[in-house]
Amino acid sequence: MIEQNMTKKHQPELIHTASYSVLVERTSRKKTASLKVDEGEVTIIVPKLLEQEKIDEILADKHSWIVDKLAQYQAHSPSLAREYVSGEALPYLGRNYRLKVLTGDLAPTKLMNGRITVTVPEPSTQTHYIRRALVNWYKRHADKKIREKVRRYESLVGVETGVVRTKEFKSRWGSCTPYGDLEFNWVIVMAPNRVVDYVVIHELCHLLHHDHSPQFWKEVERVMPDYKENKEWLREFGHGLCV
Template sequence: MKYQYSHCYSDFGRDLKTLSSIFYMPTLSFSYQIKRSARATRVRIVVKADNVEVVAPLHGVSDKRIAQFVQEKRQWIEQTLAKIAQTIQVQGSPIPDVYAQGTEILYRGQMYTLAIGVTKLKRVKIDFTDCFTAYLPDGLLIEQQSDAIKKALLQWLKQQTLVQVQVAVSQHAASKKLFPRSITIKSQKSRWGSCGFQGDININWLLILAPPEVLEYVVVHELCHIQVKNHSQQFWDLVTEHLPDYKQHRRWLKTQGRSLMAFHE
């Protein structure tokens, strides 16, 4: 019997038998539920926002062996729970009303603090290292600063979107010769990306706010449309060749993507 572990956010209810049980262990910081599935060929751990599930075959693996497996993967489970909690917290964060010293900025799935500096330039300059810094012209009036920072930040985020899209294209285009004719970063209220008949790709800049792998998935999705114009099995097989775990990122967009749309201009 091989043991593997992974996390996702899907509902396995259709595939599982009703045989299940919840385990609490004093040595663990979490409880977990064992679900026995007739379709399962190995044990795997599914970490969700509200619980930990261990999916196992109906026979051949005892609860004691599963408990041992959970203990072996304890650190990974706790790290994954923490990551999910952080993601939920990020997605629940309000849009800043004012851009000033200490404002929290969402970028690539994480929150970063905004600091304020001064520049001799006549326009606001945005810099990013381990936090955001907005360098303001010395003569900029206080009542104008927030709007000026927001405008400069949006422009910077769109530029970074193009940079990261180009990185993803460079990583995935060559293997199957999926070279786009053009790449355009757009502001769209209902679409994450699109691919024209001639291979012109459009990407929503809001994806720069999502975790990096989500943006990568959308880019791969549109690249694959250069070769396959529909959503047939051939298309999804091509996506899988580039991103075997694409379903996880697709699911993230379905469950978390709406919150990003709130950041729309």
């Protein structure tokens, strides 16, 4: 996917309060405003032409509710391993890239000169927006890379695929249907490139054998003779893949 510059007209809006920031999403599909707090991130979705004064009134009215939701999140969420500061290492297909956090209007996240660059208005207080930008970046690249790998390996396995999607799974790396539809956990692109290949081959082979029988593993080994090494890497280190 070609990353394009975001014009000022389409930049997301941020409203800053003393204790949190609010992301404003404007849409022509809504006639009323809605508010959500998800993983410590406050978002208000409003009609496209709703006046700023009305948005401020909604936020003021819901201030106590927002603070309560944020407190609940802080109390029940595990401490994040990442600090989301410049210089932090971010894995992608077996290589570590350095995070570079810039101050400015929200802009598309880019990989340039060996650094993954994220731009937010207030980096020191907006780690959730930095994380959101990184997640979106990983999802875009996972969708592209995994589709490429499916196209590469489906002929080697000897199958035809249907729809290929990337999404977020809680406890698995991929799934398939008898119709050839495949779904992959986008987080897998944080693993080494060969491990990603293994996950793709694994799901493609399930289109031939819908279980983990000896015949299934024999097919996996035919396409990837060193699959056991990649399977073991995933078993040992896969739980640590996170943004």
